[in-house]
Amino acid sequence: MEGMEKSFVSPAALSMRTLVEEFKKLPGISLKAAQKLSYSILCDPKMKNTLKKIIELSENVEICDKCGTFKPAGADCANCADDSGVICVVATYGDMSAIERNGCFKGSFHILGGLIEPLEHILPENLRIAELKERVLANPGKEILLALPFSIEGDATTLYIKDSLENCDVKLSRIARGLPAGAAPDVLDRRTVLEAFNGKTYIN
Numbered sequence: 001m002e003g004m005e006k007s008f009v010s011p012a013a014l015s016m017r018t019l020v021e022e023f024k025k026l027p028g029i030s031l032k033a034a035q036k037l038s039y040s041i042l043c044d045p046k047m048k049n050t051l052k053k054i055i056e057l058s059e060n061v062e063i064c065d066k067c068g069t070f071k072p073a074g075a076d077c078a079n080c081a082d083d084s085g086v087i088c089v090v091a092t093y094g095d096m097s098a099i100e101r102n103g104c105f106k107g108s109f110h111i112l113g114g115l116i117e118p119l120e121h122i123l124p125e126n127l128r129i130a131e132l133k134e135r136v137l138a139n140p141g142k143e144i145l146l147a148l149p150f151s152i153e154g155d156a157t158t159l160y161i162k163d164s165l166e167n168c169d170v171k172l173s174r175i176a177r178g179l180p181a182g183a184a185p186d187v188l189d190r191r192t193v194l195e196a197f198n199g200k201t202y203i204n
């Protein structure tokens with residue numbers, strides 16, 4: 001019979017399957033981890049509360065359009081409200097939090113959201129470079145410190161930023177070549193990061 005060929009999937013199994021698919025969309029979550037998380041959510045009421053809290057917290061935080069850092073939803077951004085100091089440009093949030101943790105920088109941050117990688121389809125327009133230029137134009141004479149990795153992508157991004165700020169009234173500096181090739185600040189210890197910041201060089 002025609003109908004016999006279709007296998008029956010119970011509503012519970014379907015929910016589990018959907019949940020697993022959703023968890024798998026999260027970065028760093030394997031199929032096995034997604035299955036484990038899904039099982040916990042469905043079986044443990046405490047886990048349901050944890051999930052609710054995660055959703056509530058994430059809804060209370062948003063990314064600032066201007067500087068790329070996190071800010072309370074609907075509120076002004078504390079990071080870019082005061083642009084009187086040096087602006088430190090980093091590729092990712094992880095880099096920013098490593099620098100903050102090390103306490104070696106006191107100005108404000110600008111998160112690009114990655115590095116230029118044409119082969120990965122990450123182009124300058126996909127990063128917050130135009131927004132950086134806007135901050136520079138709004139605050140003439142200030143210093144921009146590039147804390148980008150010393151890799152092909154980091155160098156390409158540095159060069160692009162240097163070119164795009166060429167006619168601007170800005171002092172452009174880059175952290176020292178004290179970093180191991182390809183290592184981002186988020187994997188470095190305090191001493192290495194301090195040396196990198198203390199040995200910065202001006203590049204324009």
Ligand SMILES: [Zn+2]
Nearest residue numbers: 064067077080
């Ligand atoms: Zn901001």
